[in-house]
Amino acid sequence: AQSVTQLDSQVPVFEEAPVELRCNYSSSVSVYLFWYVQYPNQGLQLLLKYLSGSTLVKGINGFEAEFNKSQTSFHLRKPSVHISDTAEYFCAVRGQAGTALIFGKGTTLSVSS
């Protein structure tokens, strides 16, 4: 069985500061990892994904994440956040293509000036 744990439910940060949103996963098979962002009253938008290859993955809006197999982590980072990054962020895992995503509980990122 697969599972995802997002270690922080809320992360407050000031504008232009760096941020890291933490995600740990568990799986007995090869996994594919994703980060989604959800703005208020909107659906989920894919930020980035790790399928294979380089463990450092770059996504949209200046976000990146690093896959660490030994620590079973896939933390999301951004060197300098903007007010517009305020949203809910979800880490997700799935097995082979065509299977459903398993999501963490989400992390609320609040960026203030």
Place this chain on the structure above:
Amino acid sequence: EAGVAQSPRYKIIEKRQSVAFWCNPISGHATLYWYQQILGQGPKLLIQFQNNGVVDDSQLPKDRFSAERLKGVDSTLKIQPAKLEDSAVYLCASSLVGEQYFGPGTRLTVT
């Protein structure tokens, strides 16, 4: 290309009433998913279709929830009768291979 469409966007009903949600996936996407997102939690799969066949409905409360995907395109999700704990956002997603694309969701409030 058009995204995943869902309607209605919002729905308020009383408990024990019935409700239906509609989803139109991205054209050509064979796989369609319905997820339930309760406030403060991540989305949870309810049912997955491959064309018009069910792949996984293990987490669908079948005593009150039903879903269909006639002709392998549009899909409807129904709840009958609704309970207070069904208040959530119902997200539809579709995929061709790999990446899932999500619709805006239907926010259901059961009073």
